[in-house]
Amino acid sequence: MSAKMHKSTQVAHNDCFRALFKIRGAHSITELFKKHKICNFNEMRKRSIQSLQSRIQCNDNDIISAIYNCNLYFDSDLYKSWISVFRETLF
Numbered sequence: 001m002s003a004k005m006h007k008s009t010q011v012a013h014n015d016c017f018r019a020l021f022k023i024r025g026a027h028s029i030t031e032l033f034k035k036h037k038i039c040n041f042n043e044m045r046k047r048s049i050q051s052l053q054s055r056i057q058c059n060d061n062d063i064i065s066a067i068y069n070c071n072l073y074f075d076s077d078l079y080k081s082w083i084s085v086f087r088e089t090l091f
Contacts, residue, residue, distance in 0.1 A: 009041065013040075014029045046085055049085055
């Protein structure tokens with residue numbers, strides 16, 4: 001995901017949160033996420049990737065297993081983008 005697309009998606013996520021909870025004004029979105037015990041966009045994205053990876057690893061489908069167990073999966077742009085998401089959260 002490009003930086004521009006990431007930012008746009010993050011802003012849309014925050015706007016949806018504000019709309020759902022009918023929040024107006026200059027409230028800190030970070031504080032609102034904490035108050036309502038809701039993940040911010042980056043945390044939600046990380047958890048979703050982890051969940052999908054876990055399901056791929058435990059999948060009984062022979063085709064999915066074959067792809068997962070070869071270099072094609074680990075060399076893919078998708079896998080590399082997932083790894084970059086985890087690196088971003090380390091720093």
